[in-house]
Amino acid sequence: MGSHGICKAIIFGCVLAGLAACSRKEAPETAATTPQPAPAVAPASPEAEVPADATATATPVQDPAARALLLGMANFIAQAPGLSVTMRSGYDAIQADGQRIEFGERRKILMQRPNKLRVEVERSDGERGGVNFDGRWITAFNARENVYARVEKVASLDETLVYMVRDLRATVPLARLLTTGFPADLDKRATEVTLVEESTLFDVPTDHLAVRTPDVDLQLWIARGPEPLPRRVIITYKNAPGQPQFRADLYDWKIAPKFDAKSFTFVPPAGAEQIKYLAPRPPADGTQAPAGESR
Secondary structure, three states, X not given: OOOHHHHHHOHHHHHHOOOOOOOOOOOOOOOOOOOOOOOOOXXXXXXXXXXXXXXXXXXXXXXXXXXXXXXXXXXXXXXXXXXXXXXXXXXXXXXXXXXXXEEEEEEEXXXXXOOEEEEEEEEOOOOEEEXXXXXXXXXXXXXXXXXXXXXXXXXXXXXXXHHHHHOOOOOOOOOHHXXXXXXXXXXXXXXXXXXXXXXXXXXXXXXXXXXXXXXXXXXXEXXXXXXXXXXXXXXXXXXXXXXXXXXXXXXXXXXXXXXXXOOOOOOOOOOOEEOOOOOOOOOOOOOOOOOOOOO
């Protein structure tokens, strides 16, 4: 981070950078070609798999069983009264010369319906911060600068997440995943859902799904069993320059944990300075950086 003044000006953008969005229109939600197992024998020529009419649109692949797995995961999270999860993520920042640079961060997410959220962030450069919503105040904190900003918002968690992304222009990691409307949004926007394979990830049996939307290609590794939780997520933003990716491993899931009264209460550290909130300005061309890219 640059100067103290710059950090103050964009505090919400600093602490909330990350992934939001397999179903949010504001960020480019896209992905590369749906992963498919390699054929045992390569086709004799490209024409063997490409329609003669290059303008023809391929029929989306429909796999009802795979879609049921996807929506089962979404509904399980949407119906959870609360949760906690740790996420290690990496995301591409495409440079002006086209070079792809990866940055990373670790996040601890606590959520309790109907109106509580806490996100603790530690970036790969050691910078720490977070955001807290206690049902009335949204508070963002930057530990290195020891400053925080607050915005009053009395609303549900769903409404607050929309407000944070749309009005505060904050990039909240996997924001839609935490909303009760996520299953319907995902079902509407997912044009193709396929089961790539059954695999084991960190000793957890998972179903590896490939999902296509009009904007992103999404891969999900969903745990098998009574708690179908996502263990890995890869998002490819195919409409963004350089087709950057966001990648995250999610672990230490807890569903309906017992939070104490202080879990969602922000207490300023000694010497912390409260500053005015200033939303980051949108890019001059009106576009928005892919989730995980804005800092």
